[in-house]
Amino acid sequence: RVAKKSAKMSATARPTALKRLSVALVLSAVAVAHGVVDFEMDEDGCVTTYDPSVDYFPPERRAMIGDTSLAVSADSVLAEDFSISYHRTYKVLRNLRTGKVYVLRQCGTPEEYPNLPDDLINSTFTVFAVPVKKWSTGTTVPISFLEEIGMGPHMAVVDDTYMTSECGQKLTACGAVTAPATTFGADWTASVNASDSELHFTDDWATGASGLSIDVAFDASSDPGMLQRAEWLKFAAAFFNKEPEANQVFDGIRSRFNAIVDHVLAERLASASSPRCAFVSHSPESVWSGITYPESFDISNDEYLREAIFKGGGASIDPTYAAQLCPLNWNGGKFACPSATAMKQVLKTCDAVFDDTYPTGGDYPSYTLDTFKERFQLSAADISSGDYPFLTSGRVYRTDKRHGPTNKFGGYGLDFFESAIPHADIFLNDVAAVLFPTAYPSYTTRWVRNIAAGEATAIVDATACEDPFSVCAGETAPPSPPSLFNFCDGTMCLIQPSSEETTSE
Incomplete structure (x- = not known):
């Protein structure tokens, strides 16, 4: 489902107030009519019956960010170091700091890229079929981002040396997630390659890189502003078609x-x-x-x-x-x-x-x-x-x-670096x-x-994991929540409020 090689392609062919309770209640009342898409997907999120006339990334599925999407509000914060552009069957995700480009094709659609941006014609970039099911990382920075959009339990391989995630600790301790020796060489690469990971997060410095074509530079810690860094939620979400979830989390x-x-x-x-x-x-x-x-x-x-x-x-x-x-x-x-x-x-x-x-x-x-x-x-x-x-x-x-708890080197992973x-x-x-x-x-x-x-530190460990979807052998996760979509009327979109936002003003 992921192209584990680079592909060379040729040409073919006022918003804040609207999120308050009064509007939130209206949205929840009519979301059935507007918060949907007009095509079917299977349990893996793949298109079941391809129709070339359908836009598979309509505004309902897009990140609300800057002027790269029609689904935006005037006060959107634009992260300075990445961009997303949407096309009918694929999206183009760019790390503007590194110049790296990732083309994310909706699974269940043809491996064709009509109307490819001019700068990508006859160029090399990496293609992923999305949504990706499993991910891995050799650094701690992406972990909290992915947990925020509900993808924490989908990790396959992780460097747990300095990881502080409560649920990450639980999953590695019970063997649901692989935590290889942290020598970034043949052993680490082999662990990722042998797993079912389809996406491996690293950064501009190749921290914890797998050396495989599924490596993606995730550079949230380099974007200059506080909200700009947080908005990298949408960069991560793009690989899982979770942009509406990222919109909701970021808006909060x-x-x-x-x-x-x-x-x-x-x-x-x-x-x-x-x-x-x-x-x-x-x-x-x-x-x-x-x-x-x-x-x-x-x-x-x-x-x-x-x-x-x-x-x-x-x-x-x-x-x-x-x-x-x-x-x-x-x-x-x-x-x-x-x-x-x-x-x-x-x-x-x-x-x-x-x-x-x-x-x-x-x-x-x-x-x-x-x-x-x-x-x-x-x-x-x-x-x-x-x-x-x-x-x-x-x-x-x-x-x-x-x-986190004491690691094998006698030190500790710092949660500020992972979660702040x-x-x-x-x-x-x-x-x-x-x-x-x-x-x-x-x-x-x-x-x-x-x-x-004299204020002391506190240890974060697996006992504090509260995610019901982070399960080990013998445990059963609840049914997956339904897909979330932006609330749209044509190209004008709003973010569907989370349940806690609709309870009080």
Whole structure:
């Protein structure tokens, strides 16, 4: 069902308000008439009787994204690093960062590609028959995305070394999912090749690549914005014809995200101050492959983290002052301080600090405020001086609150790396809650902990799996839910509300 080789083809031939309860109730009342398609598919999602006059990717089945689909709303967020274009029997999915192109043909239709985009004529690209049934990955980033659209139980092979997914841990522990030795070479490739995986997620750096033609670069962590990264839900969904599900999930994330932004803005307009913040990190001198890497003290200038600070109610450090002490690196992604002394001068301007330092041996639970002070060479005199506002107020945060069990290397997988990207709303809420605690008095952070307050980490394990479809031998999954489609009238479409959105305003 998947073309495991590249194919060279020749030419042949106001929207937010509409999602509120009043409209949601109308939609649910008439969805039978509009939330359907006029052709039949079998239990595998393949067309049963092909008709060349039918559009098999009508607006009801499309991702609502930018101007690549007619099924859009004016306030759609457009991820900057991928695009989707739809044709009658296939869709073209592009990773704009890598230039890689994937043609996804609806199974049950001919292996023909009429009206192929001009730039693809006589070019090489990979063809997948969709919907794909099984997937695999050698990296953790896609896992949470796929779980959000209901495809978590369809994983076939996964690197579980740093995986934190509760249900992923359950499925690998019982053998329902293969977790091969994580030596990315012949053994790893053989495991994927021997499985029933039809799609293998990697990234622009070929992290955990299988070396097979089913490798797909999934680069959500490179898109600059918080919602842009979350919108990669639609990139992943395209392989499973799950775009309507991705539309629904993303719409909820975006709505909650914007509500947090609005709430924080209201606090600011009510004269709440914006604490000056920075994401910082330290790396000791190390040797790798005979090359010595010097000790480093860095302050992030990453757009994603700066957005989290700003929209969460904070203010970034003064870039001009920081650059005088710690010059920007080659791509502008961080201020590289030449010494702890330079770093400490910048830290004196911070009301709150987010410490992104990787702990020795990946031992997140043992990383405390004392560890932080040792890493950044903060002496007892520094502490008592009162020159560091974030120490005086006790605001030293880390994003390592949730992690997996101890792995075979003695370290831990960090859930922030796996789950925060698709859940932009929750990450923003974490940041807003620690910067404006009075605005969120009952909120419990998911990833952010305050080491200045002695807050500890928490282990995420298989016992917390609540997905009824993630079953092991001897367990029975419930019937699959019916297919979801966008609610459309011609080319004007709305996202069908989820059940929780129709219960209250």
